Amino acid sequence: MNTYTRTHLAFSMLLSIAGLSLPLGAQAADRMAGKMDTDGDGKVSAAEHAVAAKAMFERMDADKDGYVTAAEMDASHAAMKKDGQATDSPMSSADKIKAVDRDGDGKISATEHEAGSKSMFGKMDGDMDGYVTAAEMEAGHKATMGGKK
Numbered sequence: 065m066n067t068y069t070r071t072h073l074a075f076s077m078l079l080s081i082a083g084l085s086l087p088l089g090a091q092a093a094d095r096m097a098g099k100m101d102t103d104g105d106g107k108v109s110a111a112e113h114a115v116a117a118k119a120m121f122e123r124m125d126a127d128k129d130g131y132v133t134a135a136e137m138d139a140s141h142a143a144m145k146k147d148g149q150a151t152d153s154p155m156s157s158a159d160k161i162k163a164v165d166r167d168g169d170g171k172i173s174a175t176e177h178e179a180g181s182k183s184m185f186g187k188m189d190g191d192m193d194g195y196v197t198a199a200e201m202e203a204g205h206k207a208t209m210g211g212k213k
Contacts, residue, residue, distance in 0.1 A: 097198040107195035110185055117181035121174055131171040134158040 100108040100116040108116075124132045124140040137157035161172050164180035172180075188196045188204040196204075 097196070097201055107197045108201075109195055110182070113185045113196065114178070114181065117177065118174075121177045125174075131173055132161070132177070133171045134161055137161065 097106075097108055100112050102112050102115070103109075121132060124136050126136045126139060134157040137160065141157070161170065164172055164176050166176050166179075167173075184204075185196060188200050190200050190203060
């Protein structure tokens with residue numbers, strides 16, 4: 065797998081983990097940013113993004129062993145879909161895990177997830193101001209998912 069493909073897969077997987085793999089239009093991006101924007105300033109800071117990513121990892125880690133497997137990710141996504149919080153992702157959970165599984169053990173650790181989340185935030189922060197707006201989230205989704213809605 066080349067570097068571009070691995071980066072693309074990692075970004076796609078982390079958008080999905082963050083709940084951004086749903087058909088993301090402007091309204092959906094606004095809702096997602098609003099959930100992460102805990103101080104209500106209309107944008108998501110790196111710290112707010114990290115808190116949301118950590119919460120998502122903890123939610124997916126059903127057995128609380130510090131790792132997320134494809135089965136755990138599938139179950140988490142199914143629960144989110146049932147609650148109306150997500151739709152089908154174009155990537156399988158196994159592929160999402162491969163994208164950020166640096167040690168190749170077939171699961172992602174909290175450390176791998178955190179590193180991937182930080183990288184994703186940097187890629188979404190188009191103007192490099194240290195914050196991600198709903199528009200930047202939508203643009204990141206379009207770039208990653210080929211503009212599909």
